[in-house]
Amino acid sequence: LPTAPDGATPVRVLTIAGSDSGGGAGIQADMRSFALMGVHACVAVTAVTVQNSTGVSGYQAIDPPIVADQIRAVVTDIGIGAAKTGMLASSAIINAVVSTCADLGIGGDGDIPLVVDPVCASMHGDPLLAADALDDLRAALIPRATIVTPNLDEVRLITGIDVVDEKTQRAAARALLDLGARWALVKGGHLRSSDRSPDLLLGAGGSGETELEIDHERIDTGHDHGAGDTLAAALTAALAHGYSVPDALRFAKGWVTRCLIAAYPLGAGHGPVNPLW
């Protein structure tokens, strides 16, 4: 991505997400990537997780009006080129984020692209979204998404579709477009049976569907904590630079692949992807 000259205001983005005390996922993953991509990251904290390399043992959600006020404060002063949502924890936070984004022209028909990473659980299966919030995720948040980026577990929770091959992957992407997202990315990285990591992007354009398949050899690492956040962060930065969604995905896939190659062990569990390659 192009970077601003020294002393000039860089492109700005906003991440609306949870904190990972282990420093691997969530806001910390986003900020590590954003800093290295040369974009300024504003942050609306949604929850504070108690987390290390072995999992998430608890979290405290932030009051929804405080989440909304963080978004409003930065967008009306600093201004942003794109925004991203990650862990939203509850229905009340989803609804506060959606109505604030609607007011400020973020996502939907607004001018500011919105990347929705529909975070539901950690890789260890620890819940990061209340079970009763799925309806609002489907009915309120996904319709605002410029692009929604679920992994296969999230696809199953949101659409009920078990992705096992290309056909079910396409059906899942279509189901996400039917929920109202402009673009749907169904990531194949969790198709563990495959030695590839095929991602399918489907767009609901005015003149019919646009499809892009991005395939990469699976990066065989036990350390992929924060990979989903990092991909969504790279998408957000590229969209803030004015890239089209398919071009933003090409950039983001390259970014996360290099972060996976450089991932490192940390603690007794899973280490994080590493944007410091």
Ligand code: PLP
């Ligand atoms: N913690 C927070 C705050 C997150 O936002 C996420 C994912 O987005 C995770 C943990 C889970 O990351 P992973 O699935 O890579 O363990």
